[in-house]
Amino acid sequence: MSDVWRDITVSFSSYPYDIVRRLQDLFGLSEYEAVNVYDQRNYYKPVLHTKHNYKKYPIIENQYPEHSSLINGDCLEELDNIPDNSIDFCFADPPYNLNKKYENWNDGIDIQAYFKWCDKWLSSLARILKPGRTLAVINIPQWCIRHFKHLKTIMDYQDWIVWEGLSMPVRMIMPAHYSILCFSKGKPRPMPGFARQTHSFLERKALETLSENYCIRPTCMKIRKRLKHNDTEIASNLWWDIHRLKHNSRRVDHPCQLPPNFMYRLISLFTHENEIVLDPFNGVGSTTLTAQILNRRYIGIELSEYYCKIASERHKELNLGLNPFRKNGGTPKAKNSPVERLKKQKYEVSKKNAST
Template sequence: MKTNSSPSVVYPSRFDLLSSLKEAKEKSLDFVVIIAGSLQGDWHEIFKESIRCLKEGGLMFVQGLPDNLPEMGVFLDQFLKFKYWIAVESIAQHPSHGLPSVHAGILLFVKGDKHFNIQRVRFPHEICEHCGKPLRDWGGKSHLRNPDGFAVSDVWKNLPPANNYNQISRPVLNTILKMVTPVLSSNGHDVKSATTATKVKGLIGPKEGIGDSKKVSDIAIQYKLPGFEPRVFRPEPSGKKIEALWDTVHQGDALEILRQYPDNSVDLVFADPPYNLEKAYNTYNDEQSAKEYLNWCNEWLAEYSRILKPTGSLFVLNLPRWTMYHAEFLNKHLYFQNWIVWDALSEPRGKLMPAHYSLLYYTKARENFTFNLKDVPLVDSRHYCLRASCIRERKSNGHDEKERLTDIWWDIHRLKHRRDRDYHPCQLPDRLLERIIKLSSNPGDIVLDALAGTGTTAVVAARLGRRYVAIDLDPEYVKITRQKIDEVTRLGFVVRQSTKKTKSPYTKKSLQLELRDLATKLGRLPTPEDVAKKSRYGLNPFVETFPTWGKALKAAKLEVKNGSSS
């Protein structure tokens, strides 16, 4: 039997928070939760004391608003290691401009290089109201579905809607506590380390920020950025001259080409920069130092700000850690509208699955910018699944509930199939760019992407009747982009090549089910030696199909776990 060991937590008030931290011994706390939405005054000293009190491997959570958290995150990134920006869907706010917002944020940092250790938390599986299947489509991998629920990601949409802007709701706080609470066996030992567990110690404050004591209208107490007038950037002269400004695809250095564009000349700029994760782009070096990477990003962000028209909009997509820095830079030059969360679950890994791709939305003017929410279709109700068969059936039966678009986008999937890709490691789906372009531009407007990759932005812009500018360093990507735009111009769509595979005598699923059956017979997880002796397929298919033995054993692990708990 497994139980949770309740942590020992101090809950200081707003007025006692700093003194409580100062009184705590150095490296004495396992976790700290700061409810920044309920702070008053300067937060820097509170953060410094929190860092001092944390043990090596200790966790720091900071709740707040997306327009304030980037500055806090950039500060913490100097002393702690960034792990996640958790987006929490909260009760809707309807500002006078920009998208309706439901996004409250929680930063998660770890101290030192010690192993990052949190408990896996699961939310219950949800069922589609029409077809009765789980909302999450496992794509033929239902045998891997855990009966206890799905492991939480860094986008939390399954908790009761609440005000998490200037406070933290009880369900959200309870989820955090589950993450930091060690799981103990019935004899009081830590299950993972098999050593006697010490009491987990933490601090959560200020206590006025816990629960449902505040209305959303009280949010103004949180630290706000001062007003400013956008800076005007002047381009540096370039030796080269470009022949065409609009409806063109440039091959070359983004900065050099951007500097030749006039001030206030583009309606919409978009960028999906390399993520600095050693991905295999054709030409870019995606393994720069953090400082070099951010300096490079700031250079083209400055050019983007300069060339935007007064009614123009900027969108930048990146991983949350880098997006914090983009936001800190852009907050000094443009007007923040939304930190949009694209909930696009990547390959499951770790105890908190990464799903949050950050899409910043800024404008040149505070208001009176191009904003066409009426032109963007409503999204299907979240109570329906996204299986094509279910969508066809329920819509033909008149079941077509819709929801308003907010700043958490969960209805657009990442590209997973080869037939939709153009040899780019992070190619974006057309639907994502279609939504952005419809939202922030009109027919005939100019849409620019200076890190164009294989041209999704330009291709969608051309299809929607916008003028386009695409820039990329890689001649092969430029060739692909020009070919696709030519097809859109002639045919109205991009021709996709067939990607039929040669038939294999086994599938990934059949191999995993084979391992599950072996686990049932053996009463334990099979080893490679077991498989070599007992599997009808032999060992080679498993080695060739799965990157690690652990990946192959996923279904078998569920079988062993369920057998031991029954």
């Protein structure tokens, strides 16, 4: 069991008996022990969009930037150089302040200093967004609660996406939940991914998810395709079908990399072709690479010269027709987990034969 429960449905108008029973079972409460439940729904009801008073800056329609770019620099300084109301979609995957070993960033600063720093770049991203456009921020759930507190004072809440990106269990419920906060600058425009009439192949695949309880073995999927059996549905705001990069052969030298399918879905949902995607923590280029593949313009800002160089090399590969997310056969130096890597070994029974 992970910390994302997809087998329980709860209505705001009824008491959540199923959740209470699950919690009782989870924490081993016997039949006559009690659990106190504090229902906060009356205090935190969904609200309509607030009307923030934005200054009437002219919107820069498809003029800035003239060319896509990768920028090596501090995001707070570089964002100051970007005009107001000029970006169509901002995505931020900041350091989580969890002592990850980045190339030149202290990921273990005082928590108050961390949130103060986050508030600054969040406000800058809100400034450069066009009205009606979306800012998406991914972080661990407890930090997203703090981001929410700040963002609701300057933007309009749009959605809270839950990504079930499984991690390693450490004597607890398997940690799986990453939050993606989505705020719009004023009333959001119709969701581009659902509003447009036609989609590219990659856009269509990104917006679909496999329906529940279908086998994911390639042979089973081929049979359903041959029988023309529809086994997909439109993705909701609970993403359980996108998996983390767990194999070293698909990683480059960076401790935290989002899978390309994650970015394909986000960009396909919130933008149209030729619109501008900005990532202030571009790392080794997952955002800007997927933006280019989806025919979007991009601005990627990265503090580390080393990471920025890797991103630039990957874009060069893409321009030459190579897949930047292909298997590379190497083992990166950076690690995303404190667990020691297993040595490469040859198994007597291959994985393919073992799975059958």
